[in-house]
Amino acid sequence: MDRSILILYGSETGCAQDVAETLGRQARRRRFKVRVLAMDDYAMENLGNEKLVLFVCSTTGQGEEPANMKKSWQFLLKKSHPSDLLQDVDCAVFGLGDSSYRKFNYPGKKLYRRLQQLGANLIQSRGDGDDQHYQGLDGALLPWIDGLWANVMAKYPLPDGVARILDTELLPPSYSLTFMDDVADASLLNEPRNQPGEFDMTVQSNTRMTAADHFQDVRHLVMTNPSDDFSYCPGDVAVVYPENLEEDVNAFLEQMEWAHLADKFVYCQPNDKDKALPHGWPAAMTFRQLFIKHLDIFGVPRRSFFEMLAYFTTNPNHVERLQEFITPEGQDDMWAYCQRPRRTIAEILFDFKPLSIPYDYILDLFPPLQPRSFSIASSLKAHPHTMELCVGIVKYKTVLKKIRRGVLTKWLATLQPGNVVKRVRIVKGTMDLPPSDVPLIAIGPGTGVAPMRSFLEERIATNANDNVLFFGCRHQDKDYHYKDEWETYAKQNKLKVFPAFSRDQTVKVYVQDLLSQQGALVWDMIDEQQCKVVLSGSSGKMPDQVAYALKTVFMQHGGLDAAEAEEYFNFMNKTGQYQEECWS
Template sequence: MLSTEQQHWLSGYLINPNTQQSEHDTSAAQEPNIADNTGYETDNTTSVNSAEPIDVNILYGTETGNAEEIAETFEGKLKEHNFNAHLWDMDDFPKESLSDVEHLFIICSTQGVGEPPINALDLYDYLHSDEAPQLETVNFAVLALGDQDFPDFCQAGKDFDHILSELGANRIADRVDCDFDFEETAEQWISNMLELLSQTSSNIATIDEDDETVTIDEPEVSFSRSNPFQAEVLTNTVLTQPEASREVRHLELSLEDYSETYEPGDSLVVIPHNDLTLVSSLISALGWEADTNIQLSDNDAPRSLKDVLLYDFEISKLTPGLLHNAAELFGNPMLNANAQKSEWIQNYIYGRDVIDLIQDFTPVSLEPQMLPQLLRKLPPREYSIASSNQVNPSSVDITVRVVKYEAHRRERFGVCSVQLAERTPIGDKLPVYLKKNPNFKFPYEADTPVIMIGSGTGIAPYRAYLQERAHLGLKGAQWLIFGNQNYHHDFLYQNDLESWLNEGVLSKLDLAFSRETENKIYVQHRIEENSAEFYQWITQGAIIYLCGNKDEMASGVHQSLINVLKREGNYNQVDAENYLTEMIKHQRYQRDVY
């Protein structure tokens, strides 16, 4: 149903259609269908009773294709209902015409450190520049995609929503934020937008969101989250020494009969399950019975509480969304009060899980059947592939840091990493699927210099790439800057890297081990120590790659690159930042940070 705000918008809304109809086309030469949408009825406008189709422009910013899938579904439903729908890759949209658009829908994911996808950067920068127009006649809504695991959840979508409003555009619906399991939320958003738009034109029957069926089709791949491949574990070994502070493992999984291939830079997605001990402890804390049957939806058969908590829901960590859900469901006054404070939420969720939440804020009213309203689905885990498909056509390697730490007087365990390390022997099978990464791709031309920067398990895609180059007999300007904690304890894939260096597959190797000296040395220090050579490589057309933990490394490396440009190229701060932005847009600075 429409909100009060949306009803108010409809009550005074005047349509200004354009009779031009165009087919789906995302070429830069295409212009959006523009209407004279002054918002007032004149000789050149028609009222809400117009029989002309309404023009709707849908812009998507995508990193992995999810936003594009949603946008295509939305476009298809609009055309089914006689709207003039125009679908745009943000890169192709003629942004100078933005102020002439009447209905604008933004569907955008977030990547990196709360940043827009590469194909959204131009529009994002334009809207935040002095050239941005006033948009008082534009009506808009935003669907944002992200992952609640990260503090910058849906940040790019939030930024678009904010700047459009700041420029005077009329927000016709509150922004909707989608978690990793975006399908149901996005389908509901499409239904809501169809209902909203249907009430602006008399030649379109009012669409009831309860009657409208919207289904976002999965990409045409052999295996996916809903249909994973069962991969046999062939190898499961520890890469680090016993003295290392963090255990890292190397796993090889069979892809025999998997019909698709992978490339260096792609990921293997593992669908984990929770630790049975944690599940049992949670059921005990709630005072429930493990064999209690619950039904997650009308289409699902009843299952035991233990089974549902083991496979379906995330219980090992908290998110802001979960705390807000708990505040609504628990009936606990103290939690209700605290859940209004964003700073308190961020402090509380760190290092805590659902058991902590139950113990700290006893639910007054919570039943097993309410779990889907409280918990989010258990996210799959993505691991950068560490092998070449050309070298290993029927298997795949991944590099896994085993997450263990103590917080709030309890030891905490990573869901997937500890499952792989301690509960996945050789011969077991894991549900997995391959995931393409179109924005982290390596060149194979002999004359293209490459600088690879990585720390910890961020070495994985570089091992895949160098393994493939060695297999193809390629040599050239290939520079790796790798960091970890201790040369003797966690120099990952040391033998491989040193062999490739000796063979000329790798032309330069710089190492940074942070715990070997009193002054901690990180990869960003190696960049600045070699700033003159680094800048020379950039001027010679080098492509820079960055892979690893975004909290521990990404921002430091980014600042070091700016420092190199300022020191060696005499750039000022603004020009250096703009230079890096242009490198990102042209895929000369590619990042896979997590």
């Protein structure tokens, strides 16, 4: 019997990839021949020839599929496919999402339905991971995995006389790491060429916009690229790879007793011909560079990190604790130890000393650094060859009273003019620019103003001057981003701006309050003038509060009842008259 299994993932920030790799390890223990690939790295036209395929896909934007499965999804949607295309293929689908979003797990749901339409045999009902579950993703994943293997093993039993590889046995490493004093073949050190849509950006300035005594440091980052191919549209998003700071990496290497290796070159080779190095990695680099540019050591780890670490800690009590963390019963304990205080990988390694980590397992243990997205805050019409970002530097105190810094923004805050930010990828966001003759209501509190600045600069450069901006911040004189620009546009009659300063008076005022106050104008623009409404900023409560304020306006100024207001708002969403790009 053919016991090969293909595991395909679509992942934006690495969670679905991590689940796919976990499934891959579990399949290896069950003696399957395993391939784990991003969906778009697999030749989808061969799908009908596979026996057993597991799909793991997350959700991004507003119910959209991740970038690395878009091509495959388009292929599967082709109308020309016969309804028995996948009749010989056993499949299962696990979706990752967050039920606080309106379109919960849409790609997983749509993929499951499409596989059914194409005749696939779904051997397990769909799993819907939900960040809102009190155990996070694992709440749905762990029971789904149990059911999956029961079904798979019933159909693909182990050959006679062959036993499952026990969990206590460490699987072979995915990569081999060879240390060298020198690299004879210098081409091994070359970073792969940028792919289409990726650009190296030179920093021109990195300016703090908030007052020095304000609690948050928000940066206006200006970067340029001289190429004629460099292009983006308002509403697009820049995807940026972070780096760890050299001094932090040096301290980490000391902690791990690896400092003597820091300047040695390390050559990384996948052990499996189907596996490649992650995108953008050179084949060889110094050990220090591996941790500066590629491996996440200061992020909060996922469950799979604890699973791996259990093999490398030598204290039996530590092994027991780590193994407990990865069981369904140990989830609360792991949450209290790791997620709640947002403990970093480096801190966890310190807690579980002594460690014995064979070098070949380093790439299995440490997750790759994941890129972060930023709404572009400029227009090429106003700033040719330039991309500007508006970035809040993440710094907060945990329940342990420890100061935590965001992985990317800690590095971004150090960028100086002349530094080059490599491989910035430009992708479409969830909002787009309306035609010039359509008025615009832009709602962008905090750094949510970033894409609004891009829209407004572009529109004003093309004489589309019917614009309204609702901005929100704490204090007029501390964090009113781009205040001078808005006031200049307002004087030129190109913009009406309504700023909400939540803490400048005893009663708190937010953008949703100003929307209600300006209800007559808002209703007239939406209903009479058919304007476009765009919203950006925090994905917490704000989007729902804005939606509620808009529906209240529809009732008070449009005479709709509650059900009609709801329907009106849903229709705006459906037609794209209302769009939002929000993040946590």
